[in-house]
Amino acid sequence: MASLPPTNGSVPLSIEKLSVAYGERPAVHELSLAVRPGEIYGLLGSNGAGKTSTIKAIVGLVRPVGGEIRVFGLDALRDGPAVKARIGYVPETSMLYEALTPREFLEFVASVRKMDAETATRRLASYSEAFRLGPEVEEPIATLSNGTRQKVLIIAALLHAPPLLVLDEPLNSLDPRSVRIMKDVLQRYVATGGRGVLFSTHTMEVAEQLCHRVGILDRGLLRGEGTIAALRARVAAGDASLEEIFLKLTEEDVGVQAAVDTLGNASV
Amino acid sequence: MSWREAIRVSNVAFTELSLQAVFAFRQGNVLPPDRSKNLVARSRRRVVQSKFVISAVLALITLGGAAFIRQKALHPEILSAVPNGLFQSAILTGLLSLDIALLWWTGVQMVPTLISSGVLPALEPLPLDARTFHRVATILYLRLFDLPALTVLVLTPVAVGLALGPLAGLAMVPGAVVAVVFALALSLLTGRFFLRRVQGSRGGGGRTFVRWTYLVLWLVPAFAMFAFITAAPAFFRALSEMAVQGPSPTSALLAAAFPFSFAVLPAIVTGGLQSTQVFSTGTELALVGALAVYVALAVWAVVWLAGSVRSLLFLPAQAAVDFSTSTASLRPTGIAWAVLVKDIRIASRTPGYAFLILLPILDAAALGLLTYATPTSNPVAASLALGAVTTAALLATFFGPAFFAIEVVAYSYGRSLPLSNRSILLGKVALISLMYLVGAALILGLALLRFFEPVTFAGFVLAELPAVVGAAFLELGLLFRWARRRGLAITNLYTGAWFALAVSIPGLVMVGLPPLLFDLTQSMGVALGLAIMGAAAGVGLGVGAATAFGRGAS
Numbered sequence: 001m002a003s004l005p006p007t008n009g010s011v012p013l014s015i016e017k018l019s020v021a022y023g024e025r026p027a028v029h030e031l032s033l034a035v036r037p038g039e040i041y042g043l044l045g046s047n048g049a050g051k052t053s054t055i056k057a058i059v060g061l062v063r064p065v066g067g068e069i070r071v072f073g074l075d076a077l078r079d080g081p082a083v084k085a086r087i088g089y090v091p092e093t094s095m096l097y098e099a100l101t102p103r104e105f106l107e108f109v110a111s112v113r114k115m116d117a118e119t120a121t122r123r124l125a126s127y128s129e130a131f132r133l134g135p136e137v138e139e140p141i142a143t144l145s146n147g148t149r150q151k152v153l154i155i156a157a158l159l160h161a162p163p164l165l166v167l168d169e170p171l172n173s174l175d176p177r178s179v180r181i182m183k184d185v186l187q188r189y190v191a192t193g194g195r196g197v198l199f200s201t202h203t204m205e206v207a208e209q210l211c212h213r214v215g216i217l218d219r220g221l222l223r224g225e226g227t228i229a230a231l232r233a234r235v236a237a238g239d240a241s242l243e244e245i246f247l248k249l250t251e252e253d254v255g256v257q258a259a260v261d262t263l264g265n266a267s268v
Numbered sequence: 269m270s271w272r273e274a275i276r277v278s279n280v281a282f283t284e285l286s287l288q289a290v291f292a293f294r295q296g297n298v299l300p301p302d303r304s305k306n307l308v309a310r311s312r313r314r315v316v317q318s319k320f321v322i323s324a325v326l327a328l329i330t331l332g333g334a335a336f337i338r339q340k341a342l343h344p345e346i347l348s349a350v351p352n353g354l355f356q357s358a359i360l361t362g363l364l365s366l367d368i369a370l371l372w373w374t375g376v377q378m379v380p381t382l383i384s385s386g387v388l389p390a391l392e393p394l395p396l397d398a399r400t401f402h403r404v405a406t407i408l409y410l411r412l413f414d415l416p417a418l419t420v421l422v423l424t425p426v427a428v429g430l431a432l433g434p435l436a437g438l439a440m441v442p443g444a445v446v447a448v449v450f451a452l453a454l455s456l457l458t459g460r461f462f463l464r465r466v467q468g469s470r471g472g473g474g475r476t477f478v479r480w481t482y483l484v485l486w487l488v489p490a491f492a493m494f495a496f497i498t499a500a501p502a503f504f505r506a507l508s509e510m511a512v513q514g515p516s517p518t519s520a521l522l523a524a525a526f527p528f529s530f531a532v533l534p535a536i537v538t539g540g541l542q543s544t545q546v547f548s549t550g551t552e553l554a555l556v557g558a559l560a561v562y563v564a565l566a567v568w569a570v571v572w573l574a575g576s577v578r579s580l581l582f583l584p585a586q587a588a589v590d591f592s593t594s595t596a597s598l599r600p601t602g603i604a605w606a607v608l609v610k611d612i613r614i615a616s617r618t619p620g621y622a623f624l625i626l627l628p629i630l631d632a633a634a635l636g637l638l639t640y641a642t643p644t645s646n647p648v649a650a651s652l653a654l655g656a657v658t659t660a661a662l663l664a665t666f667f668g669p670a671f672f673a674i675e676v677v678a679y680s681y682g683r684s685l686p687l688s689n690r691s692i693l694l695g696k697v698a699l700i701s702l703m704y705l706v707g708a709a710l711i712l713g714l715a716l717l718r719f720f721e722p723v724t725f726a727g728f729v730l731a732e733l734p735a736v737v738g739a740a741f742l743e744l745g746l747l748f749r750w751a752r753r754r755g756l757a758i759t760n761l762y763t764g765a766w767f768a769l770a771v772s773i774p775g776l777v778m779v780g781l782p783p784l785l786f787d788l789t790q791s792m793g794v795a796l797g798l799a800i801m802g803a804a805a806g807v808g809l810g811v812g813a814a815t816a817f818g819r820g821a822s
Contacts, residue, residue: 059684084686095681099617100610103596110598111606112685120598128596137596140617153681 010072012037012164012196013058018067020053020220027053029220030067035164037194040186042201042211044246049217051200052092055168058198059089071164085113088157092168092200094149098142102133102152105141106159113160120159127155130181146173154182158189165189165197171206183210204243214242218250274403277396281387281404282411286311288385289378319415322374326367326419333363334427341431349508353535353543356432358507360531362500364443367420368451368527371413375455376623378412383459388578405578409456417448428534436534442559443530446566453569456577479616515548523551524558603687607695608702611671624670625703628663632707635659636714649721650794653712653728654783660707661732661779665739668700669747669771693744693816700740701733708732724794731798735782735805738812739775745816746771778808 013035020028028050035041045051056062058069060080069076071083097105103124110120128137131151136144141152150173157165165186171179187210190197201207207214208228215225224231224245231245247256290311337356340346347355382388388405396404410417424444429437510519522528523546532544532555541547547555601609615621635656712725750771782804790797 061683081686081688084684087684089681089684091681091684097610097614097681099614103598104610104613107598107600108606108610109685110600112603112687112691113600114603115598115600117597117599120600121596124596124598 010037010194011035011070012039012072012194013041013166013198014070015054015058016068016070018054018057018069019065020050020057020062021065026220028057028064028217031217031220031222033215033222033225035196035198037196038190039212040190040197040199040210042199042207042214043217044202044204044207044214044242045200045217046202046250048219050220051202051217052168053220054217055089055092055166055198055200058166059087060084086163088160088162088165090150090153090157090165090167090170092172094146094153094173096141096149096152099140101140102137102144102148102155105152106137106156109156110159115160123159123161124155127158130185131155131178147175147178150174151178158185163193163195165195165199167197167199169200169202171201171203179206186210204241204246208242216246216249224249271403274400274407277391277394277400278404278407278411281391281408283308283312284387284390285382285385285408286315288387289381290314316415322370322416323419326370326416327423329366329370330363330419330423330427333359334431337428338431347504347508349511350504351511351543351545353532353539354507354511354546355504356535357528357532357544358503360428360440360443360534361528363424364447364527364531367424367444367447368454371416371420371448371451372454372458373623374413374416375451376458379455379459382408382412402578406574409452409573409577413448413452413455417452420444420448432534432538436538439533439537440530442563443527443533446530446562447527449566449569449573453573456573476616480622511545515546515551517550519546519548520551520554522546523555526558526562529555529558529562603691604694604698607687607692608698611695611699621671624667625699628660628667628703628707629710631663632660632710633714636711640714640718649719649724650728650790650797652715652719653721653725654786656711656715656725657708657728657732658780658783660704660711661736661739661783662776663707664700664704664736665743665775665779666772667703668696668740668775669743671696671699671744689748690817693741693748696744697737697740701737704733704736705729727798728801731786731802732779732782732805734802734809735779738805738809739778741809741812741816742778743771743775745812746774748816778812781808 011034013033015031015033017030017032018028019026019030031050031054033041033043043051043054053062057064058071058076060076060083064077071086074083074086076083097108100108106120106124124137128134131154133148133151133155136148141149144152150170154170157167171182174182183206186197186199189195199207199211213225213227214231216223216231224234226234228242228245231242231249234249287308291307336359340352340355344352350358387408391401391404421444425437425440427437428440510516510522513519523532535543541552600606611621612625615625708729712729716722716725782801785804786797786801789800
């Protein structure tokens with residue numbers, strides 16, 4: 001667990017009473033959270049808890065039905081382009097321009113991000129080396145493996161050195177080496193410049209290692225938030241793992257045991 | 269498992285294909301605010317509607333062709349130099365060519381969607397035996413074409429039967445069947461080639477050139493639709509000359525050419541071999557030999573389709589991993605230019621989009637060649653330039669709305685970037701304007717070789733340009749508003765063919781109006797007519813820009 005960074009300076013991300021719905025089906029209900037400068041904030045939750053809906057609302061892919069999202073003080077709904085310019089986003093699934101090569105795709109992203117050629121090329125070289133992205137940069141994305149696509153998405157998110165990273169399950173499909181590099185990159189990333197990272201995952205181990213604070217989402221509601229130590233205290237579990245804390249806060253611990261028992265009986 | 273089981277599974281898979289084709293969730297489109305049951309019903313309905321549109325076009329062409337044949341039979345004085353049998357065969361050759369072109373075009377649109385929707389790989393983990401899986405793949409593939417193919421198979425013989433009698437209708441059956449088989453096989457063949465050599469092609473100048481060259485070659489059959497209509501008068505002139513000449517090696521070649529070999533059969537069964545006036549023993553032998561070859565080819569195509577459809581409907585193999593480091597450099601540009609370059613790059617690996625860029629340009633080149641090749645004793649530069657810019661503008665504008673579709677590729681990722689609709693629109697409008705300028709330059713460039721009037725030609729191109737830009741703004745602006753309101757991804761033909769066609773109507777009016785005004789006012793002088801034309805085009809630009817960027821625009 002990393003030490004908690006200071007909270008002075010402009011807040012990278014603050015969400016107040018955010019609600020997202022698809023038709024009549026609510027996905028997120030009055031969610032409030034903040035990512036402080038220098039902080040990696042982990043958004044945890046089961047499938048369908050509302051993590052991706054929250055992230056999509058932040059990056060402007062879903063229009064919330066209520067609430068407010070601010071990125072460094074800018075209103076995400078009103079100042080869309082300015083907010084998007086400050087965000088680096090890795091989506092949950094690697095949906096890219098399949099007919100482009102990674103180089104062509106990153107050139108497009110760098111153009112939209114208004115980067116200069118020298119900086120863009122230098123950063124591409126650094127990240128390509130770190131993530132071992134070689135001649136694949138000239139292969140069409142359609143022909144690349146899921147892991148390589150994920151690396152391309154991560155490089156696209158980091159290319160313009162945004163002050164806020166919004167990462168939806170960013171370690172999916174990555175090999176162990178790249179996972180390790182990504183963790184180091186994120187820790188160094190938030191160490192300077194008042195940057196912030198919002199990181200969604202349902203891998204408790206990763207969250208425990210990487211995040212300064214976590215928020216636990218369950219069926220669109222924030223069930224708990226804080227450092228792991230604070231959450232442990234809240235559920236009155238002295239040395240509980242994050243997984244145990246998560247199950248207790250989402251009240252799924254009993255259900256898990258019942259499910260395991262049912263499976264045991266079914267397999268006999 | 270039985271065919272019944274395969275049909276049941278393919279029904280589920282086709283529903284998924286319809287949903288992905290219309291809403292493009294796998295390309296990252298977000299869920300529209302609608303009940304999921306409604307979404308499925310909507311996507312099914314749209315697919316059926318689109319199939320009806322394609323089938324209606326096919327039916328219209330078929331009935332039109334039959335009406336021509338009937339008219340000629342009732343009024344022999346029409347194109348009297350062309351014998352009745354030869355006329356019927358020529359019309360039916362055109363009809364079969366258009367049938368193949370339209371079915372192939374449908375395949376070109378839908379086969380990549382079927383592959384990218386991933387419905388077949390999704391079925392693979394299920395406990396389906398290989399035979400059932402194969403049947404499901406075959407049924408899915410056939411369902412892409414079902415209604416249009418049935419239209420060709422049923423309506424073509426019926427229409428010919430109504431025009432020439434039941435025996436002629438029956439004689440048309442082999443031609444219709446072979447046309448459908450060839451179109452389906454070509455769709456799969458080009459789909460496979462596309463995946464391996466176009467979509468899977470690496471970046472780099474040389475490979476880009478190869479891709480575009482392939483796409484030009486690949487477009488030629490689709491281009492035949494326009495070329496046939498354009499070249500019809502010259503074709504009938506050649507036929508009348510052939511009839512005067514009587515049987516010759518050229519007529520033997522014609523008899524052996526596809527689809528004439530099949531198109532001549534109704535004329536033979538109704539009027540005998542003499543009805544064409546070009547048949548001799550050699551011609552008959554060429555015809556019989558060609559028919560045997562084409563039927564054998566069609567049988568082989570059916571066997572090939574049946575054996576290949578499953579393996580071809582999967583995504584291309586993934587590139588091998590190489591741990592050497594990339595030395596690629598990035599050259600960022602302005603945003604609108606980046607949108608334009610991205611579109612051209614995507615088009616270079618996506619025939620559907622390449623088609624939209626290349627078809628108007630190729631048509632313009634063909635018109636330019638026609639102008640160059642057609643001797644005119646007393647040319648009027650203004651009329652020639654007016655016709656050229658009008659054609660180039662109409663062609664560029666008609667296909668404009670489809671460029672919106674590229675933006676839906678990687679829809680969600682694109683929307684997460686600080687990319688305004690204004691930049692997207694400007695990029696698309698730049699592409700459409702470029703197509704117009706290239707098209708106009710090709711026609712007039714070739715025409716200049718015969719009529720050297722560069723200033724007049726340039727004046728017309730520039731006077732019409734604001735109307736083209738305005739029409740592009742208008743069409744794309746309306747599409748943006750519509751798609752946003754409906755939460756739709758306009759990714760392909762199935763999604764919103766009717767709306768893409770509908771918005772092209774005001775666009776076509778906008779580009780058609782300035783040349784019309786010139787035509788009405790040119791008696792007052794070319795310069796004044798040009799000024800009025802330019803002013804009307806300017807008004808069009810204002811209207812288009814207001815639609816694209818004004819109140820209510822996203």
